[in-house]
Amino acid sequence: MTDAAFWDRIAPKYAKQPISNTEAYEESLARTKTYLGADTTALELGCGTGSTALRLAPGTKRFVGADISPGMIDIAKGKVTDADGPEFRVGGVDDAVFGGESFNTVLAHNLLHLLPDLDAGLAAIHRNLPENGLFISKTPCIGGRWYLRPIIAIMQAVGKAPFVNFLTVEQVDARIAAAGFRIVETGLYPPSTPSRYVVARKV
Ligand SMILES: C[S@@+](CC[C@H](N)C(=O)[O-])C[C@H]1O[C@@H](n2cnc3c(N)ncnc32)[C@H](O)[C@@H]1O
Numbered sequence: 001m002t003d004a005a006f007w008d009r010i011a012p013k014y015a016k017q018p019i020s021n022t023e024a025y026e027e028s029l030a031r032t033k034t035y036l037g038a039d040t041t042a043l044e045l046g047c048g049t050g051s052t053a054l055r056l057a058p059g060t061k062r063f064v065g066a067d068i069s070p071g072m073i074d075i076a077k078g079k080v081t082d083a084d085g086p087e088f089r090v091g092g093v094d095d096a097v098f099g100g101e102s103f104n105t106v107l108a109h110n111l112l113h114l115l116p117d118l119d120a121g122l123a124a125i126h127r128n129l130p131e132n133g134l135f136i137s138k139t140p141c142i143g144g145r146w147y148l149r150p151i152i153a154i155m156q157a158v159g160k161a162p163f164v165n166f167l168t169v170e171q172v173d174a175r176i177a178a179a180g181f182r183i184v185e186t187g188l189y190p191p192s193t194p195s196r197y198v199v200a201r202k203v
Contacts, residue, residue, distance in 0.1 A: 003114070004068045006162045011071035015049040024190035028197050029055055031187065032136055035199060036060050036105065043103040045093050045125075046111030050076025050086065056107070057086040064103070066091040093121035098128045105134040112139040112172065113165045122179035129202045135181055141194035143168035169196045176200050 007014075019025045033056065036042065040060040047053050047065030049072050057063035063086040067073050076088045091097030093108075093115055106125050115121045125135055142148055143166045155161035167175075169188075173196070177183055181200035189197050 001159050003162050007069035008071035011075055015075045021190050028189040035134055040105050041103045042105040044107040046108055048072050050079050052109055053086040066097045068092045094124050108137040112137055113167055116163050118175055126180045126202055133202045135200045138197045139172050141167050141169045141172055141196050169194050172196045
């Protein structure tokens with residue numbers, strides 16, 4: 001099963017799932033909003049069913065959410081009620097998703113650990129941002145949770161889990177920096193978990 005097919009299958013269920021920690025979610029959203037403004041042209045990769053895009057789009061010049069799963073994008077499009085709301089499109093983490101447009105901000109929430117080739121994805125993001133462009137991400141880092149590996153392997157074997165990269169917080173920071181970004185802010189949301197928030201600028 002492809003990753004897109006996996007996410008398509010679970011899209012309706014994913015749309016109904018409540019946010020696991022609303023306080024941490026709101027805090028990270030508030031941090032992100034400090035980087036967005038009337039000049040922001042943003043592309044959110046792996047936007048899922050669009051909940052975060054709908055929260056971040058107001059006040060920006062342009063906000064596009066993209067996801068590899070057409071099922072996720074269909075649900076996201078159905079949530080847009082405002083003509084000034086975000087636009088949604090199907091796309092992966094590659095050059096094509098930019099559609100030849102220039103975005104000065106790229107966001108990726110709960111996505112980087114799902115990329116089979118993280119460095120290629122980061123390179124595409126870097127290549128398509130202008131100098132000083134922003135890359136804001138939040139990534140579950142389960143590299144230290146060795147006991148999850150056999151569980152996830154069994155789930156993958158029966159089509160119940162997608163590809164997952166077991167990254168550590170240090171690896172996420174290092175791979176973003178190695179792709180040509182200068183890290184300007186990091187955090188953990190919630191603080192007691194390895195959910196790594198990184199704001200970086202293209203250098
Ligand atoms: C864990 S969900 C996160 C969704 C949303 N960003 C959030 O934080 O709730 C991961 C999302 O990434 C999408 N995805 C997985 N692999 C992808 C890829 N290579 N390119 C773009 N999106 C991808 C999935 O379809 C899914 O919607």
